[in-house]
Amino acid sequence: MLPLQGPGLGHDQGEASFIDFHPPTTVSPDSISLASEPDLGKRENLIEPLIESAIQLLEAESEQQESGQQTPVGQAIVVAEGPIPTESEPAPPAGRSQRARASLPVYNLDKLGGTAKGERQAKGDTLVDESEDGASETVNSRAKATDGALNIDWSIDGPGTPIRARVPKKANTASPVSRRVTRRSGVPAETLTVTLSSLGKRGRDAVEKSFTKLKREVERLKDTNEYAHIDKRPVRFSVWSNGKYVDPAEAKQPAPSPVVAKEDNVKDSEKQEEPKAPAPKTKRVKKWLDKGLYAGQETPSDIYYGLSAKDKKTLASIPELASSGKPNQTLPTPMFNGLRLLMNGRDFKLPYDVCNPLPPGQPKPAAYRTMTKNRFVGDAAAYWKKTPHFHDSLSKCVCKPEDGCAEDCQNRIMLYECDDTNCNAGKAYCQNRAFQNLQERTKKGGRYRVGVEVLKTSDRGYGVRSNRCYEPNQIITEYTGEIITEEECDRRMNEIYKDNECYYLMSFDQNMIIDATTGSIARFVNHSCSPNCRMIKWIVLGQPRMALFAGDRPITTGEELTYDYNFDPFSAKNVQKCLCGSPNCRGILGPKPKEVKPPKPPKDLKKSVKGSVKAGKRKLKELLSGDADAEDDSKAAKKRKMKTATGVMKQSITSTGLKAAKGAAKGAATAFKRSVSNISVKTKTTPKGTRYTLSRKAKTNVVKTYGKKGSPKVKVSSRSESLTIVAAGSVVEKTKTTTRKAQKKTPKKAASAKSTPKGTPKATPKKATPARKAKAKTDGPGTSSARERTASWKKALSSGSPAPNPDVKSVSLGLGNSIRALINGGKGKEFFVST
């Protein structure tokens, strides 16, 4: 049987050469086609002609040998453009006409392989050796490089076997099919023409046919997996979980306990290596989780620590927290969120305590000068020094370290921040240092520490958003700017800001205004009728400061921060449509509606009445016995609580006899009223957690009346939280001031004012004042209450007359505009400023 090897098969030759990797140059059955062709029928179709042509070739060769012609056997069939007769090369066989030879198809493998000299030059490859040897070298090296790069594998062994490993090092020179490497040895290559011309017509046709088929075969091979290096051998299915291999057979079984699963996984890998070896039995040690989500936090020894009596009561009523005798040290309740969740029952939200600022490229407001600390301008500092807060803030709280200056801290109630001079508990225990904490937090800068950023809203100009979470009532950012007097405010409005579209003015304290045109980011905080923050004024180190605090619920990252402006535009022409979008939106930027007082719980009231009467009686007794100062130091706290009453009483004591007794009784009554007021407010607001605000209101609800002789008056009332701009008037002149001292003289009024619930517009006294009359003129009759006014404004707004501010979207028409509108309008010549 004839061997399948034909000339140029190449696998048994001594050296790998370019021809080795060029299947079209062989006429033998191709190894790839054998290895890769899955369709046997097809393969046979291809092989048959190849075998046929190989047989024909061999027959032709043997014919020639018989006829004495020297035809190189086992040479590569090299196709050339024409015969290149050389000395060592045999001449074309005699007897064949020149014409017949010329008609033969001519192939140039150099050209086909892209290695022809001219072609190389055309490609600009001028660095290679131009000599034939050099060209051969280049071709060979290129072939190798190509082979390496493509990793083409023509072996029947399949892909992956290195060519060098497969090719035997030593060539079998004795083999009739061994191939001479002509280019390297320098021996001129025999041409196909020579060989073909020696063949008969049938042989030539067969060879040609084979070439065509081989060409097609190579084209087809390009689509094979071997060519594309796709390994289709079956892959063992494996599942990885938490970085561990999971046996699919076992995965279908019910999941074992974590500890067991861990052990099994370890064993599993061992099993794979030695499937029959029994796993050594190890004693299983049960592992317990000793900490929960809040690992690292200390378990609070007293979960009631720092809570008010009311909160303690709420907490005590939660069955899950009922004492079982043994504290739960294993999985402690989450310290903050857990308790709050249990107490407030708010929906669960995944904690999102990370900083999440807006991506870069956000629209930014026009550049403005910032100010991190308030600055008194002009007479404002002198004004401040005259206020009672300036002196009151020097008094010390009576908290003990274990109290931690919590809800009941005197300073806290009065909205005075504790510091080293006025705190009894000490810095380490004090919880009433919000502004100091804020300073500490923001000192180093950074987005998380600052925690707020400006955002562009779709319809309300710029706003402020949180880029981190906040606890309820936590300080967020300070509202800073220049503290100016009302006179200075007027001047600025008329001279500096007259062409401004935005005003960042807020009533600050009594007759002072904070102008944040040069100020902090807090000036961009928008209004909402359902806000998540409050703007509260505190006295810190004897100075008034305003800050935005979180409301009663926590604030999550990305929320827009808002507070209730409690804005009172006074006149319909200044009314702006509110775009806050909350369900309870009042429709306009208007004042807060009056809160309806919930009925007081009788039990508490009884207690407080009893206590107050007792206190009053004791005071009266002391005063009558002339032993007013006989209280020892241990009663200091009680004394402080009675301060106002004492003051009033002291005044009364200066008189004699019955007058003194009457005064004392009055004082006692005042003390009782105060007490009732405070307690009722607390009781009412405890569930909401707004104690501080309301307590303070009860204390510092001061109404100031301003006005020019013969001109309408301006009213200013003090308010701890969110300020109200009621309207604007032309000239602001102080005519009469009702200070705290004056209040003391009229305890009844003061007491009733103190009990004013949260959110009541302070500048709407029931008695008709000249200011109210003037306002009523402007707004029309029957608009005495804030609610009525709001209704009339809404009506005006909806009817389109007078036209609402057409530029609400981009214009910040705040206090300034209201004031200026009336200053310039000259009609409604008064304004109320409530703080």
Ligand SMILES: C[S@@+](CC[C@H](N)C(=O)[O-])C[C@H]1O[C@@H](n2cnc3c(N)ncnc32)[C@H](O)[C@@H]1O
């Ligand atoms: C102190 S500025 C707040 C920042 C302002 N958005 C800005 O772009 O500068 C107050 C002004 O913002 C607008 N604004 C704030 N809250 C609004 C609301 N809920 N609806 C409509 N406009 C509002 C009003 O024009 C208002 O006069």
